[in-house]
Amino acid sequence: MANALEEREFVIGGVGNKGFTTSNMVAVIISGPDARDTSLAVQRNIEGSVYLPDAREEATVDVIMGTQYEGLVPADGVNTASGPLDCQRLETEAPTAALG
Template identity: 75%
Template structure:
């Protein structure tokens, strides 16, 4: 007779055995991965030899000391090197200071009177319209005017300053001949343009009939004159 609670085993005519209960391990998740509890961690760390922990701490301290020492040596070496470079006791290839430019000298000899260079007139004062008036006056005497503008100078208490490179010396002489009292100032420009900076002492152009067109020297006043071989 079969039990009313269990189905009979059709092969033997006996009740089927009860299935074993499936107990889950609380230290594993559903995918079989181990879950460490607080007790597991406590047991692990208590099992570590204190001497091993002390040895690891000493190693870390040694490494920290070595790193700090290396950094301190690098900083000290950089400081000493920078100080020697600043004092000129040691030079780094490619870091040498560029030699100072040679001083500009007043051209020696005479230059030809010319009107072929472009002249730009600047107002070196606070007087409105001064540059335009001078430019118009020079244009009436066949100068080629490139423009007008404002430009500060070390002093405005002057008649005018004429600035050019080697190529504009002839026109610079012509400007000086027409603006009595104008001072020539050479610069290192490579083109033949001429700049005229007008100051407060400008009173007008010299009468056209009094302007000499003969070759002559440029008037630099305070500048030292270069040797004749300097061109």
């Protein structure tokens, strides 16, 4: 996913592992308020992903891949209109501490 997003001119700051307590998901996109526009752009590239806001102050975005991830939306099919982030399918789950 990181390589595919990088090909679409997203800046990838690192790749690692992070656990999440939700099964059967596509991806969870996590950011603070300063990165909501970027989070929407990422979410539009990963159909079925869910947004989870957090309190970070920097404009970074984390993406946690799930078992249902099958690939990015074709580049010519990405919706570029402004709109809301989709966070309705994620209820009370939260990321766990990073794994080594």
